[in-house]
Each structure stands twice: as structure tokens, then as C-alpha cells.
Amino acid sequence: MEQIPPSAASGTDAIFEIQRESRRLKDLVTNSQERALHVNSIRIEGVEHTRRSVVEALVKPILESQNLGDIVAESREACQRLGRLGVFRDVGVTLDTPTDSFGASGELVDVVLTVKEGPRFYARTGADFSNYDTTTNVTTKISNALGAGECLEANASYAVQPSVALNESAAAFTSETGSYFQVLCSKPLIPTPTFKRPNRADPDARIEFAAYSTNRNMLLHMSHEEQAKGLAARYKTADPYYGSHEFAYDVAWRHLHNVAQDGSWSVRQDAGHTLKSAISHIYSRDHRNDPMLPTAGSYVRTREELSGLGGDVKFVKGEAEGQWAFSLGNGFTLATSIRGGLVLPLLGQRTRVNDRFLFGGPNSIRGFRQSGIGPMDKKDAIGGDAYWGAGLSLFTPLPYLVDKPMKGHFFVNSGTLVPINTGDTVQQNAQRLIASPSVSAGLGLAVRFSILRLEMNYCLPLAAGMTDRIKPGFQFGIGISYM
CATH class of the missing domain: 2.40.160.50 (membrane protein fhac: a member of the omp85/tpsb transporter family)
Incomplete structure (x- = not known):
């Protein structure tokens, strides 16, 4: 009967042990999702120019969590809402144990959100394409102008469309040109959070006001x-x-x-x-x-x-x-x-x-x-x-x-x-x-x-x-x- 070398046997045992530990951790996480767990506090780190009331409105639903699974899901959604606000470049979340980890309502946990704000001033030149135009443009933007996710934007563009001319005997090709100028101000509609009125703020709900001028040939x-x-x-x-x-x-x-x-x-x-x-x-x-x-x-x-x-x-x-x-x-x-x-x-x-x-x-x-x-x-x-x-x-x-x-x-x-x-x-x-x-x-x-x-x-x-x-x-x- 062929003997398994000791080194090979120990390697096989190590693999089996890793697999057992992986299954144990997976079962632990699965079983822990239903464990009663409440949010003790939400700490927000890295906010500089953004109003805290705006950030609090976006992360407040985390407080309604009743177990670990809810906390993880609500924290993930809060990070996505913060990202869609258009202010933060990086958003991360960690769970921490408070000093008093047990209370009348069961186990408590602190949610720590770490954010990094993006640049507030932005300028770009480039070319865009639509169904009918090739457009060169210049855009300047001030993001988070007043600390609530507002955006002030001005852009100018010049459009060119190569195509066959109406008068084909005169020229093989011509160009349709046009210009476009716009000044735009937009703001997300995020209500101030209150404990008496739970809300799930939506950073995608925005109002815009624009003034524009166009000229098309x-x-x-x-x-x-x-x-x-x-x-x-x-x-x-x-x-x-x-x-x-x-x-x-x-x-x-x-x-x-x-x-x-x-x-x-x-x-x-x-x-x-x-x-x-x-x-x-x-x-x-x-x-x-x-x-x-x-x-x-x-x-x-x-x-x-x-x-x-x-x-x-x-x-x-x-x-x-x-x-x-x-x-x-x-x-x-x-x-x-x-x-x-x-x-x-x-x-x-x-x-x-x-x-x-x-x-x-x-x-x-x-x-x-x-x-x-x-x-x-x-x-x-x-x-x-x-x-x-x-x-x-x-x-x-x-x-x-x-x-x-x-x-x-x-x-x-x-x-x-x-x-x-x-x-x-x-x-x-x-x-x-x-x-x-x-x-x-x-x-x-x-x-x-x-x-x-x-x-x-x-x-x-x-x-x-x-x-x-x-x-x-x-x-x-x-x-x-x-x-």
C-alpha cells in the first residue's frame, strides 16, 4: 500500500482545516445577521465644507436598524446615497464597539462613516458627441457651493456637423455650426432630519434653474x-x-x-x-x-x-x-x-x-x-x-x-x-x-x-x-x- 509522505499529509490537513474555518466563519456571519443589535451612534469623519445636517439626513436611516444584517445593508445604502450627492470622492464605513456595549435594548454598535470631499472647483475643455453634432465645449463648475450639494455651472459649446451640402453642385461637403451658452444652478432636495419625522433623504431629487442662449445654423x-x-x-x-x-x-x-x-x-x-x-x-x-x-x-x-x-x-x-x-x-x-x-x-x-x-x-x-x-x-x-x-x-x-x-x-x-x-x-x-x-x-x-x-x-x-x-x-x- 502506497504511503502518503508526512509533508503531503500535513498539507492536506491544513487545507481541510482552512475549509472548515471558512465554513465556520460563513455560518457565523450568516447566523449573526439576525442577532439583535442596535446602533448606539453614527460618527462622521472627514466632512469639511458640507453641512452636517445634509449628511445626517442621508445616513439617518441606519438608526432604524434592528440587527446586524440591517445595519450592514443600511450602511451600504447610506454610502451609496453619499456618493450620489456628487460631493464626496471616497466613502467608507466601519463598525465599532462602544465603551458600554450592553444596554437595556440589547447589544449596541457605533457606525463610523469616513468620507473624503472632492475638489470644489472644476474646469474642463473637450469634445462631446450627439446624434447630430460634434461639439467642442468649455465647462466651469463650483460644486458644493453653499455646503448642501449645490452646483453652479457655466458652459459654452460650439457644434460642427460634417455632412453633404444641400447644393451638391457647389461643394461636396459643408458644416452645420451652432453655439450654446448656459448658466445653471442645481440643488438636491434634502430635508433637515428630525427624530419625530423619520425620512429617507434622496440625493437624486434635485431642482435646477438655467438661463441659456443658442444659435443653430x-x-x-x-x-x-x-x-x-x-x-x-x-x-x-x-x-x-x-x-x-x-x-x-x-x-x-x-x-x-x-x-x-x-x-x-x-x-x-x-x-x-x-x-x-x-x-x-x-x-x-x-x-x-x-x-x-x-x-x-x-x-x-x-x-x-x-x-x-x-x-x-x-x-x-x-x-x-x-x-x-x-x-x-x-x-x-x-x-x-x-x-x-x-x-x-x-x-x-x-x-x-x-x-x-x-x-x-x-x-x-x-x-x-x-x-x-x-x-x-x-x-x-x-x-x-x-x-x-x-x-x-x-x-x-x-x-x-x-x-x-x-x-x-x-x-x-x-x-x-x-x-x-x-x-x-x-x-x-x-x-x-x-x-x-x-x-x-x-x-x-x-x-x-x-x-x-x-x-x-x-x-x-x-x-x-x-x-x-x-x-x-x-x-x-x-x-x-x-x-
């Missing part, structure tokens, strides 16, 4: 520029599971000006000044595992707007979009997206070109020019009152690039943008909306970056309306949200 697809100056008040909430809400009131003076000599009558009749006063609501919920190139999860966003609380622009507007991604295994992902919107004038008015929807382009219906789907007047894309769009994409792994943020891309897109004729019935308008959709298909590459997605596709328009502007062949897209 629309000459890529419309013959004018638009300037807007406005004030806005917003209330925001956020929840990682249920989604975020934003309620806003916005009043803006708008000026549609600098109409080109060959501009259409649709643009000319809406030129001049308007005052828009509107309330709006935005809901969004993002459960995707990656917002740029998801392989699983869902995303939903809705927006409703009512304009006409004063001013001379009156309409009701709604828009919704959703995306669902499914992993097929072996690096293959199927993603489907839908979008839709409707705007209706109120009190006998008609919709204006700067309030209608624009549709089409590399981030929505690929294979068509930017805003190239829907009604046209001469060379102007004058927008529509109702639209829908749908997309189906298959993302595939690439040979030798399986671990890279790059996928092969096969897609089919379809959608329609139409005006609403108030003299027609609902059925007639709905029939016109779904009767003859624009359709495209193609293949290409999708590359994920940290803040955007780049697509390089070969597009083939399969069906187009009489006024649509198609763009067969290669098309590049840069943005955050794709269909």
Missing part, C-alpha cells in the same frame, strides 16, 4: 438659422430600477432669421420672432448592460410637452423610443428599436417648422440623408407632425477581434414622417402614416468608444417616398443613440 437641410434665449426650471428624480423623471417649465424667445435667398415659402412664413412657454415631462429607464453597444437589456424613454401657457406658440407634443437587446451566444447580439412621435396644434394654430419632427440619417433610418425623410419644400426639409421608425440589427464578432469593442453590423430600418391634415379623419391620417414606409438595409462595422458609437455602413435604400433624399453607398454615423 440649419443650412444643411433648411434655409435659415434659429436663435433662442430662455429660462428653465426643472425638477429631477432618479432611480436605478424604476427610472428617472424630469419635470420642467421652459420659456424661450425664438428668432428664425437669416433665410437664404432661395429659401422655401414654408420657411419664410415662419420666419421672425415667437415666444414659447411650455411644461414638459421626460421619463427614461436604462437597463442595458452597455448604452453604446449593448448585448442585453432594455431602454425606454418618453417625452411629453404642452406649449401655450402664455406666449404665441400652442401645441401638444409626445415622443417615445425603446430598444431591446438579446444575446444569441458566441458573441452574436440581436437588437431591435422603435421610435414614434406626434405633435398637434392647439386653438386653431398650425405647427411651425421649428416645432415639427425631423427624421432620417445615419442614426435613425440609415441610407437616407440627415433629415432626408418626409415633407420637402424646394430644398428645405420642413418636418412632419407624426412619425414612426423601427430598426433591427444583428451584431457579429469579428475574426481576430473578438475581445475588441468592434462588431460586424447587419441592419434593416424602416419609418415614415408625414404632416397631419386636420381636415382628415384619424383613420385617414393613420393610413397615410403607415401606407408607404421608407426602408433600407445594409451592413458594416460598429465601434464602441467610451462616450459614443461610430458606425461605418454600406447602405442600400429599398423603398423611398417621393420627397425623400436617399444616400446609397457608404455612410458614417457618430452618436450616442441609434435605431
Whole structure:
């Protein structure tokens, strides 16, 4: 019979002993979670500029704990709330035994929260990307200005969008430029804690006040520029599971000006000044595992707007979009997206070109020019009152690039943008909306970056309306949200 060397036997015994000790500690922790334990005090260390009343409101729910498991869970949630306040760079928690560890109510424990505040002054220059613009920007920010998580922010940006010009005989490419300036003040709504009124303060509930000025050059697809100056008040909430809400009131003076000599009558009749006063609501919920190139999860966003609380622009507007991604295994992902919107004038008015929807382009219906789907007047894309769009994409792994943020891309897109004729019935308008959709298909590459997605596709328009502007062949897209 083979003899086990003494050294090997002792090593085996040591492994068994480690496993037994690990199981014992695991059982001890599990059994201790239900042990009656109360919080004697909460000590907060490292607070310099933040008001203690704000921090106390965020950590007070720890006092309601009845056992060790509750204390650990509430302490973890308190650390997360402190982190979401946007003031602290590091947050840690430890449990300590007070001098008198036993009392009438059972065992007591001290909770010690250690925080480190981040810098209060911040400045940044850089570039951001959206569905339609590449933007260079400058941002300055003062965080925790008054000690309660307030934020004072000023930013300026300049937007450029390379694309094909309206007058293709004059130049191959042009650029749409615009500027944006904003001063914003935001504050979390955190009540002062009281022992008579328990509360669970929410650092994600914030109010914002903003003043802004924008100027957009629309000459890529419309013959004018638009300037807007406005004030806005917003209330925001956020929840990682249920989604975020934003309620806003916005009043803006708008000026549609600098109409080109060959501009259409649709643009000319809406030129001049308007005052828009509107309330709006935005809901969004993002459960995707990656917002740029998801392989699983869902995303939903809705927006409703009512304009006409004063001013001379009156309409009701709604828009919704959703995306669902499914992993097929072996690096293959199927993603489907839908979008839709409707705007209706109120009190006998008609919709204006700067309030209608624009549709089409590399981030929505690929294979068509930017805003190239829907009604046209001469060379102007004058927008529509109702639209829908749908997309189906298959993302595939690439040979030798399986671990890279790059996928092969096969897609089919379809959608329609139409005006609403108030003299027609609902059925007639709905029939016109779904009767003859624009359709495209193609293949290409999708590359994920940290803040955007780049697509390089070969597009083939399969069906187009009489006024649509198609763009067969290669098309590049840069943005955050794709269909």
C-alpha cells in the first residue's frame, strides 16, 4: 500500500482545516445577521465644507436598524446615497464597539462613516458627441457651493456637423455650426432630519434653474438659422430600477432669421420672432448592460410637452423610443428599436417648422440623408407632425477581434414622417402614416468608444417616398443613440 509522505499529509490537513474555518466563519456571519443589535451612534469623519445636517439626513436611516444584517445593508445604502450627492470622492464605513456595549435594548454598535470631499472647483475643455453634432465645449463648475450639494455651472459649446451640402453642385461637403451658452444652478432636495419625522433623504431629487442662449445654423437641410434665449426650471428624480423623471417649465424667445435667398415659402412664413412657454415631462429607464453597444437589456424613454401657457406658440407634443437587446451566444447580439412621435396644434394654430419632427440619417433610418425623410419644400426639409421608425440589427464578432469593442453590423430600418391634415379623419391620417414606409438595409462595422458609437455602413435604400433624399453607398454615423 502506497504511503502518503508526512509533508503531503500535513498539507492536506491544513487545507481541510482552512475549509472548515471558512465554513465556520460563513455560518457565523450568516447566523449573526439576525442577532439583535442596535446602533448606539453614527460618527462622521472627514466632512469639511458640507453641512452636517445634509449628511445626517442621508445616513439617518441606519438608526432604524434592528440587527446586524440591517445595519450592514443600511450602511451600504447610506454610502451609496453619499456618493450620489456628487460631493464626496471616497466613502467608507466601519463598525465599532462602544465603551458600554450592553444596554437595556440589547447589544449596541457605533457606525463610523469616513468620507473624503472632492475638489470644489472644476474646469474642463473637450469634445462631446450627439446624434447630430460634434461639439467642442468649455465647462466651469463650483460644486458644493453653499455646503448642501449645490452646483453652479457655466458652459459654452460650439457644434460642427460634417455632412453633404444641400447644393451638391457647389461643394461636396459643408458644416452645420451652432453655439450654446448656459448658466445653471442645481440643488438636491434634502430635508433637515428630525427624530419625530423619520425620512429617507434622496440625493437624486434635485431642482435646477438655467438661463441659456443658442444659435443653430440649419443650412444643411433648411434655409435659415434659429436663435433662442430662455429660462428653465426643472425638477429631477432618479432611480436605478424604476427610472428617472424630469419635470420642467421652459420659456424661450425664438428668432428664425437669416433665410437664404432661395429659401422655401414654408420657411419664410415662419420666419421672425415667437415666444414659447411650455411644461414638459421626460421619463427614461436604462437597463442595458452597455448604452453604446449593448448585448442585453432594455431602454425606454418618453417625452411629453404642452406649449401655450402664455406666449404665441400652442401645441401638444409626445415622443417615445425603446430598444431591446438579446444575446444569441458566441458573441452574436440581436437588437431591435422603435421610435414614434406626434405633435398637434392647439386653438386653431398650425405647427411651425421649428416645432415639427425631423427624421432620417445615419442614426435613425440609415441610407437616407440627415433629415432626408418626409415633407420637402424646394430644398428645405420642413418636418412632419407624426412619425414612426423601427430598426433591427444583428451584431457579429469579428475574426481576430473578438475581445475588441468592434462588431460586424447587419441592419434593416424602416419609418415614415408625414404632416397631419386636420381636415382628415384619424383613420385617414393613420393610413397615410403607415401606407408607404421608407426602408433600407445594409451592413458594416460598429465601434464602441467610451462616450459614443461610430458606425461605418454600406447602405442600400429599398423603398423611398417621393420627397425623400436617399444616400446609397457608404455612410458614417457618430452618436450616442441609434435605431
